[in-house]
Amino acid sequence: xxxxxxxxxxxxxxLADKWDKHKIDNPLVAPGxxxxxxxxxxxxxxxxxxxxxxxxxxxxxxxLNFCIQDTPRRAHSVAAQGGINAAKNYQNDxxxxxxxxxxxxxxxxxxxxxxxxxxxxxxxxxxxxxxxAMGVPFAREYGGTLSxxxxxxxxxxxxxxxxxxxxxxxxxxVYSALNRQVEAGTVRMFPRHEMLDLVIVEGRAxxxxxRDLVSGEVKRYAADAVVLATGGYSPVFYLSTNAVNSNxxxxxxxxxxxxxxxxxCYTQIHPTAVPHMGDYQSKLTLxxxxxxxxxxxxxxxxxxxxxxxxxxxxxxxxxYLERRYPAFGNLVPRDIAARAAKVECDQDKxxxxxxxxxxxxxxxAIKRLGRDVVADRYGNLFAxxxxxxxxxxxxxxxxxxxxxxxxxxxxxxxxxxxxxxEGLFVAGxxxxxxxxxxxxxxxxxxxxxxxxxxxxxxxxxxxxxxxxLKPVSxxxxxxxxxxxxxxxxxxxxxxxxxxxxxxEIHWDLGRIMWDKVxxxxxxxxxxxxxxxxxxxxxxxxxxxxxxxxxxxMNKQLExxxxxxxxxxxxxxxxxxxxxxxxxxxxxxxxxxxTEDGEARRDDANFCFVSAWEYTGENKEPVMHKEDLxxxxxxxxxxxxx
Ligand SMILES: Cc1cc2nc3c(=O)[nH]c(=O)nc-3n(C[C@H](O)[C@H](O)[C@H](O)COP(=O)(O)OP(=O)(O)OC[C@H]3O[C@@H](n4cnc5c(N)ncnc54)[C@H](O)[C@@H]3O)c2cc1C
Numbered sequence: 001x002x003x004x005x006x007x008x009x010x011x012x013x014x015l016a017d018k019w020d021k022h023k024i025d026n027p028l029v030a031p032g033x034x035x036x037x038x039x040x041x042x043x044x045x046x047x048x049x050x051x052x053x054x055x056x057x058x059x060x061x062x063x064l065n066f067c068i069q070d071t072p073r074r075a076h077s078v079a080a081q082g083g084i085n086a087a088k089n090y091q092n093d094x095x096x097x098x099x100x101x102x103x104x105x106x107x108x109x110x111x112x113x114x115x116x117x118x119x120x121x122x123x124x125x126x127x128x129x130x131x132x133a134m135g136v137p138f139a140r141e142y143g144g145t146l147s148x149x150x151x152x153x154x155x156x157x158x159x160x161x162x163x164x165x166x167x168x169x170x171x172x173x174v175y176s177a178l179n180r181q182v183e184a185g186t187v188r189m190f191p192r193h194e195m196l197d198l199v200i201v202e203g204r205a206x207x208x209x210x211r212d213l214v215s216g217e218v219k220r221y222a223a224d225a226v227v228l229a230t231g232g233y234s235p236v237f238y239l240s241t242n243a244v245n246s247n248x249x250x251x252x253x254x255x256x257x258x259x260x261x262x263x264x265c266y267t268q269i270h271p272t273a274v275p276h277m278g279d280y281q282s283k284l285t286l287x288x289x290x291x292x293x294x295x296x297x298x299x300x301x302x303x304x305x306x307x308x309x310x311x312x313x314x315x316x317x318x319x320y321l322e323r324r325y326p327a328f329g330n331l332v333p334r335d336i337a338a339r340a341a342k343v344e345c346d347q348d349k350x351x352x353x354x355x356x357x358x359x360x361x362x363x364x365a366i367k368r369l370g371r372d373v374v375a376d377r378y379g380n381l382f383a384x385x386x387x388x389x390x391x392x393x394x395x396x397x398x399x400x401x402x403x404x405x406x407x408x409x410x411x412x413x414x415x416x417x418x419x420x421x422e423g424l425f426v427a428g429x430x431x432x433x434x435x436x437x438x439x440x441x442x443x444x445x446x447x448x449x450x451x452x453x454x455x456x457x458x459x460x461x462x463x464x465x466x467x468x469l470k471p472v473s474x475x476x477x478x479x480x481x482x483x484x485x486x487x488x489x490x491x492x493x494x495x496x497x498x499x500x501x502x503x504e505i506h507w508d509l510g511r512i513m514w515d516k517v518x519x520x521x522x523x524x525x526x527x528x529x530x531x532x533x534x535x536x537x538x539x540x541x542x543x544x545x546x547x548x549x550x551x552x553m554n555k556q557l558e559x560x561x562x563x564x565x566x567x568x569x570x571x572x573x574x575x576x577x578x579x580x581x582x583x584x585x586x587x588x589x590x591x592x593x594t595e596d597g598e599a600r601r602d603d604a605n606f607c608f609v610s611a612w613e614y615t616g617e618n619k620e621p622v623m624h625k626e627d628l629x630x631x632x633x634x635x636x637x638x639x640x641x
Contacts, residue, residue: 057186193210218486261572269402494546
């Protein structure tokens with residue numbers, strides 16, 4: 001099979017005019033009866049899915065909205081802590097739409113698409129206006145204006161926040177809008193329903209098969225278009241900062257049906273999580289990047305120094321981020337800060353409690369600002385830390401270490417957020433589109449709401465207006481065939497009756513991913529990962545222990561379904577990392593680094609998006625490409641020094 005070059009369908013004209021022109025050039029669906037007749041499935045109720053479902057409902061479409069939690073407001077977006085970016089320039093510190101665009105392109109190490117990123121920056125200001133109008137309680141200054149703080153990789157303050165609960169407050173806004181539509185009858189909610197497959201009729205996405213997670217019933221749902229907003233898949237590493245329920249199943253099953261998967265090797269390892277303390281853990285807890293506004297990161301200068309932090313005098317501490325990156329200091333982007341922590345720990349310089357931890361110290365901030373100001377900014381994060389570790393961060397520095405956090409890879413989409421399957425749109429963290437090889441802090445919430453509130457409603461309307469779809473019901477043969485596949489898959493899992501639990505196999509996968517496909521990768525390690533994941537997949541299909549049946553609530557079955565997909569996705573991540581013979585953003589190849597240990601990109605050979613095609617179980621996937629064209633920024637070596 002040969003490599004195809006994908007067309008992202010980027011509209012012509014100057015960068016700043018593309019989106020407005022596109023909105024005018026493309027058809028609309030008239031309000032009233034025309035919209036009511038059209039059904040749109042939205043899978044996901046986070047900021048991207050919930051925002052899209054509420055907006056499409058408000059516009060008058062018939063929306064079916066699915067999630068695996070018991071309520072839409074438990075989507076993983078609820079966990080987001082630090083903030084959301086927007087180019088409002090309230091601080092008058094030099095921010096602008098172009099600067100937000102530029103910072104995001106540079107932050108992503110020049111591996112994202114200019115037109116999408118510019119649109120994101122353009123839409124950012126409207127997100128704040130809409131959220132405020134919905135009552136989201138952003139932090140304010142004394143005079144009433146909205147307050148801002150800084151996040152990594154930028155030199156302006158453009159992050160809007162609600163203490164350390166920004167995701168929760170934004171999601172409550174989405175949830176209120178969604179409930180209004182449920183009441184109005186435009187949105188039907190399907191909580192505790194897991195999409196297990198995509199139904200394609202005559203080349204177009206026309207529905208899904210979902211399992212009712214309470215009764216175990218497998219059901220068919222037909223529609224005119226399908227939107228996947230199912231979030232990220234960091235739990236492929238087993239331990240991550242994501243909710244344990246975050247998963248890849250919806251996008252992976254769509255991939256198996258023909259949707260290409262892009263840049264799977266770009267994963268973000270966040271520099272500041274509570275360190276891993278033991279094998280009993282099922283997840284890691286994030287300490288928001290906002291803490292690096294005031295916290296200073298350091299390790300003891302002397303290798304193997306296990307004194308308590310307060311016993312180490314100032315001149316024996318190495319504030320390594322300030323030393324190595326004087327221009328950005330503690331606010332370097334995540335990929336840089338995470339790797340720098342690894343470099344120190346690899347030299348046996350670390351916090352006292354674990355060889356895999358460094359200090360984040362608020363001593364100076366408390367002296368400068370006072371305890372009350374620090375508590376006002378970060379109080380809930382400090383309380384969370386104290387509950388987990390038992391140390392009081394007002395008195396002793398926090399211990400932190402990098403952890404898998406965000407997946408920049410996802411289903412390939414064009415400018416219209418349409419995948420390679422017509423009628424299948426992908427929004428939020430589930431697509432690959434805006435963050436290149438590294439996402440800047442506070443940009444995921446921005447993308448989720450930009451996609452959900454503004455982009456999906458417009459591009460899906462254009463598709464529906466132009467597609468001239470024939471009516472298709474869930475009685476169509478295609479639905480029966482896919483439902484049969486889902487049932488067969490479930491029976492296959494239940495019939496193994498082996499000896500290893502889902503958790504044991506998932507742990508093994510996580511260890512391989514962290515060791516070989518984690519913060520630093522190399523050829524031999526990646527080849528080893530591919531072999532080992534293949535063997536583990538064999539073990540999964542021959543020795544999995546599952547109890548219960550499919551006719552009831554069965555958590556093990558749910559987890560096994562997701563793990564089966566992770567075992568394929570994990571291998572694709574390793575293949576993609578092996579193919580990409582350069583270092584960029586979160587993808588660091590030991591073979592491709594500068595003399596001082598920084599990432600060495602290869603723009604001549606790798607300035608493209610990879611887009612993998614599924615070719616069958618245990619068969620090698622085929623890679624296609626989208627060439628990245630930069631007309632508005634100059635490709636430079638990323639420097640935060
Ligand atoms: C701890 C933490 C803190 C963060 N803090 C920030 C921050 O401060 N700022 C920022 O910009 N970003 C932050 N992020 C990233 C950000 O929270 C996420 O990228 C973003 O919320 C993802 O939103 P989403 O709508 O794409 O998906 P999600 O919020 O993950 O929602 C996914 C939805 O899909 C549903 N779903 C999944 N699979 C299926 C299926 N098969 N069938 C049915 N439904 C399904 C789920 O039930 C859920 O409703 C943080 C991430 C973490 C882990």
